[in-house]
Amino acid sequence: MSPFQSIKTWKGSTDPDYEEKAKRVQELYDISDGKAEPGEGDPDVVICFDEFGPLNLQPHPGHQWAPAATGSGDQDAPRRRRRRATYKRPHGVRHLLAGYDLSTDKLYGHVKTHKRRTQFLTFMRYLRSLHPITERIAIVMDNYGAHLSTRVDARVGDWAAANNVELAYVPFYSSWLNRIEPQFTALRYFALDGTDHPSHKAQGSMIRRFITWRNSHTTDPKLRKVIRRASTIKRAKVA
Numbered sequence: 001m002s003p004f005q006s007i008k009t010w011k012g013s014t015d016p017d018y019e020e021k022a023k024r025v026q027e028l029y030d031i032s033d034g035k036a037e038p039g040e041g042d043p044d045v046v047i048c049f050d051e052f053g054p055l056n057l058q059p060h061p062g063h064q065w066a067p068a069a070t071g072s073g074d075q076d077a078p079r080r081r082r083r084r085a086t087y088k089r090p091h092g093v094r095h096l097l098a099g100y101d102l103s104t105d106k107l108y109g110h111v112k113t114h115k116r117r118t119q120f121l122t123f124m125r126y127l128r129s130l131h132p133i134t135e136r137i138a139i140v141m142d143n144y145g146a147h148l149s150t151r152v153d154a155r156v157g158d159w160a161a162a163n164n165v166e167l168a169y170v171p172f173y174s175s176w177l178n179r180i181e182p183q184f185t186a187l188r189y190f191a192l193d194g195t196d197h198p199s200h201k202a203q204g205s206m207i208r209r210f211i212t213w214r215n216s217h218t219t220d221p222k223l224r225k226v227i228r229r230a231s232t233i234k235r236a237k238v239a
Helices: 018-032 117-129 155-162 181-192 200-216 221-237
Strands: 045-055 094-101 106-112 137-141 165-169
Touching: 018 045, 018 137, 018 165, 045 117, 045 181, 045 200, 094 117, 094 181, 094 200, 106 117, 106 200, 117 137, 117 155, 155 165, 181 200, 181 221
Parallel strands: 045 137, 137 165
Antiparallel strands: 045 094, 094 106
16 A cells, blocks of 8 residues: 555745744633633633635535436436536625634624725624623734734724734634634535525625524534534644
8 A cells, every 4th residue: 555645735834933923822722721721911702813705606516405316317407406607707706704702602704895904993893892891802813914003004903902902813824723714614514515696695694694503503513523624634734
């Protein structure tokens, strides 16, 4: 038997502060999991944030129910729905801004036409409103430009300082450290696979329905299996 196997490549982090960032994110997870006692200045709640998308209006591959095969089939009435071609996509895209609250095992999301700093801060205010201002929260996220404060736009840092929030950034090319990623795998599996939505409104409605169902069925065996498998795969990629 060959000692080799087929695998996909992945990017190694080039972040000069990799150790510091990864250590802090892991410390926050340990606090959230009850493995470590929070120290002075540590948060009471940890929320993982990321954007999911872009959301296109296109047919997504996936399984579907169809009549059992009998005989040679009928070309005029095929038992399997044909995927439409999408040579043109004039409807633009949408983005899901989402937060996964580790303290409650709840997923929250808003579908937006853009994911700029203004939309990001609006969603941050929503996440902050989920807990009393006296509770310090930490938000784990990536280094996308809209998430950062710059010399010309300090709104993100100013908002965090004024609202009892710690912003914890994962190292570059280390999305596997963000616990919201397996939640996106479940969203794709339950809400998007095998679909062909006619409008962004219909697609957004399906995503919101999934989030509502997911938050009411956090112990569902199939949901937990998909999330657990996605978490294992992401960790294995960097093992």
